[in-house]
Amino acid sequence: MAKRWSVYLSGEIHSDWRERITAGIEAAGLPVELTAPITDHGASDECGVAILGREDTRAWTDHKGASVNAIRTRTLISAADVVVVRFGDKYKQWNAAFDAGYASALGKPIITLHDESIGHALKEVDAAALAVAETPDQVVRLLDYVITGKL
Amino acid sequence: MAKRWSVYLSGEIHSDWRERITAGIEAAGLPVELTAPITDHGASDECGVAILGREDTRAWTDHKGASVNAIRTRTLISAADVVVVRFGDKYKQWNAAFDAGYASALGKPIITLHDESIGHALKEVDAAALAVAETPDQVVRLLDYVITGKL
């Protein structure tokens, strides 16, 4: 029974990069389980108060929600073999950089995925990564090579 | 001999928040050693190529520099008792969020420092912190209370 690789896809939720990696993994027939945070923006913002009760301020709403999401993200990052961290060209995406730091301290191999145009701002994150990709297809090819040796 | 606390000050380099915390620590006479990344922006960008040789591209210049800076930052974060992470209202500051994630996975107590206005974007980082401050003075008062019990 060959090893199945667990790959966590952290970061941007406003483009279809996860779908493209998923399709590429399937097309290549790779033994990979993809995991990810909850990517429904509304649900991810409201989960805390929706389940545990309304708050009067945005700050505590956020605190409750982010804490609930952390139950998922910390568990799945800790269980991952490889962590892919995607940065889009909009938004702060501090959670993505946080995940990268978290994964790095756990010794997880990291692949970053972003346009070259934001590379300077991401230099500390990239320096902690083992590969810096610009397209989802490159991530798929990296995983294909890493797992099967196929170039 | 009372314990000396090591407090790492991560993040923004464009305002005087470190100086204000340093002054506050001194005024209060707290047994605290403050550590920080290199905050000279130019030096921090160019250190890699200045010492190890020029590169033709911005990307490798950044890679060399960020890696050299990581020798300092990872060592000092690992040695810290408490990590303060400051986010200004400008720039991406992904390195600050990375440091927060790194410190969090190491189990270090984290204090974030930022305006309420950017709190929503920082909700995952704040959720991993034990205190969310808005002013350097609050950070000093937190350390004063934590170390001496004085409110």
Next chain:
Amino acid sequence: MAKRWSVYLSGEIHSDWRERITAGIEAAGLPVELTAPITDHGASDECGVAILGREDTRAWTDHKGASVNAIRTRTLISAADVVVVRFGDKYKQWNAAFDAGYASALGKPIITLHDESIGHALKEVDAAALAVAETPDQVVRLLDYVITGKL
């Protein structure tokens, strides 16, 4: 093969909260393995002396029994992805708070479950939790959201 989540249910043994969570998990069809301490109060008190020989004092009877129970509880907490800790409004339940501290130092995500009325006394435990629930149904909904993203 999707990940199965291991969730340890620590704490109170005098109400049906475990049964209600179990029923909720089953109704929702979640990929969760629930684990727990031995909840038969008598067995849990007497296991040490019943198997390893009678003692003349309550203290050593307790010591033997609690040690035997720890073989189970430490193993299952260490293997858990998430630890739920329930506090009822009666009894000291120091073992529940001990389990919460133990899980916290291991970096396990913690959900506490208790009435708001005892929240002040539990503030240190709650501060180490990623979610504070008041009902078993909320715990089920938390797990459902964390695993499937469904609100």
Next chain:
Amino acid sequence: MAKRWSVYLSGEIHSDWRERITAGIEAAGLPVELTAPITDHGASDECGVAILGREDTRAWTDHKGASVNAIRTRTLISAADVVVVRFGDKYKQWNAAFDAGYASALGKPIITLHDESIGHALKEVDAAALAVAETPDQVVRLLDYVITGKL
């Protein structure tokens, strides 16, 4: 230069047990640094809101305060050689049991200190301890023996 032992005194804040241990340590001339949580009940309850801003609810007031206190307690417990955990006969003292679990998972030697009358309720905590004392004087004598071999 002989080793100085760091001993953390967790738990009850309504009796003079810490003072009695401190006096005993001094009288015996032991190379021990005693550390402890903030034992000013009012300060410990209000520290979060006093420094970081008022909250409308007791729950968030508690959350802020307990989190700030955790900056101190987790740091000092992690730095301790030995952790003494005191349970009085009143109050829930869940934070003391939490500290014991936290210290236990870190592999710290634990000494519990409580009346025999509450031993049954504390059996899981006592089973994780290397010594169960009933008086502060016994704790001093334990430390004296452990450090100097003197009975």
Next chain:
Amino acid sequence: MAKRWSVYLSGEIHSDWRERITAGIEAAGLPVELTAPITDHGASDECGVAILGREDTRAWTDHKGASVNAIRTRTLISAADVVVVRFGDKYKQWNAAFDAGYASALGKPIITLHDESIGHALKEVDAAALAVAETPDQVVRLLDYVITGKL
């Protein structure tokens, strides 16, 4: 799918205690995988030189053999949920005590198994155990209770 427990049986190889525990586990239908060192005394002494080449001295013969056996024992102890350590009334059995110390530092729950007559000499090992049994049947009953709650 219920958890299968991995239980390592360390120590004495001159009596049938492993067979009795194996039979008891099977009779009780417990979900337990038993592991153990190589118990063929001759093979265990000679494995190093038989595979890797003869030595002129007993010391290096022993060194080679013990090192090869350690490939097995360290791997299986590290993978175990529970470690049972058996001491007979003959021989030094320092390897059994070594295994107990090794398992203890890894935080594994330990059950010792020996006659009361040698309890004094084993007091440090017993103090690190969560249960001290005198018969294989007690070990089976401990595992039965720990796994199923059945007394």
Next chain:
Amino acid sequence: MAKRWSVYLSGEIHSDWRERITAGIEAAGLPVELTAPITDHGASDECGVAILGREDTRAWTDHKGASVNAIRTRTLISAADVVVVRFGDKYKQWNAAFDAGYASALGKPIITLHDESIGHALKEVDAAALAVAETPDQVVRLLDYVITGKL
């Protein structure tokens, strides 16, 4: 369900030692999963630039390639029960010695495989190993003995 052993085969890629161990494992019917780095020399040198874009220098080509290969090697070494490290009599093979050091710090049992003629140069690596073999057949026999006890 008996344990399957994961054995990582690090080092030389210019002889058929992996094939011989694989054949031996199969012939012996051992429950072993063999893992290894990518052994296609060309692919392993070019993987970085082939997937992530050309570089003008050999140094950065190497850096990209070695980093991509590390995603595989660190993951598989971390997941291994036993690490076999092969040194041929040609080439520097510093990666093999690096892997041995990496595995050693993780506490993995190490078997080295090399001719006696290069033993002096490898003395520090051999001193960290639990067995020093000269032929693939010896490695197979070691694994056979370690897993089944058969000499």
Next chain:
Amino acid sequence: MAKRWSVYLSGEIHSDWRERITAGIEAAGLPVELTAPITDHGASDECGVAILGREDTRAWTDHKGASVNAIRTRTLISAADVVVVRFGDKYKQWNAAFDAGYASALGKPIITLHDESIGHALKEVDAAALAVAETPDQVVRLLDYVITGKL
């Protein structure tokens, strides 16, 4: 300020080997702090009941005493750079072998000290050691070489 080495001396308490190592360290002027268990046999047996109260059985007297001694031994072994473990030719000395296993799992360098005549019985312990000495003088010379390079 040169590093001071902490060396823990575990094992036999019936000969003067610790005194001879201490004298040798002093004569050589080495920067070494020697630590050890309590070596007063009577005190070490009775410490538990002397401080915490009499027991009716030898077994609980031993349990209390061994647990109290473990506060010292585990703390000092964890703090040691090097652990020396001495086995005499009499007594079971299971605590010495336990300490060796404990130190080994913590990754501490181990030096064993015993007559060649008991080497076979100690082969598993010796295989986990980095040096096997027969005399206290050899231990001193080992430390001298390791610290100063002087042969």
Next chain:
Amino acid sequence: MAKRWSVYLSGEIHSDWRERITAGIEAAGLPVELTAPITDHGASDECGVAILGREDTRAWTDHKGASVNAIRTRTLISAADVVVVRFGDKYKQWNAAFDAGYASALGKPIITLHDESIGHALKEVDAAALAVAETPDQVVRLLDYVITGKL
């Protein structure tokens, strides 16, 4: 009291690179403690047999010596903040690559020091380093910048 940095200098013993780094550190007045293996080739080869008794074979002579040296090297690498690994253009220097792997798995920042001409053979080691230097002066300047921020 500013932090003193501990820097371990691993590798080549046939050139004066350590002396040059030592001189540079002193000239710059940096708060650095340099540590290193025993660099007297003869002593390092013979230490085992010189102290612990002669062996008839080169292999066991080497085994004894390398094990004794490991007492020093593992202790000092574990205590280091930064590890510098030097490769000359002669000899195998597998111990240097082993040290690099060992340091890498412990999460220590690594600086490699070697001529560009052997960079291809060292690509896996360099990929695990945060800086790749060609001269001792560059190492001094790296440490100067990392500690003081001075370029």
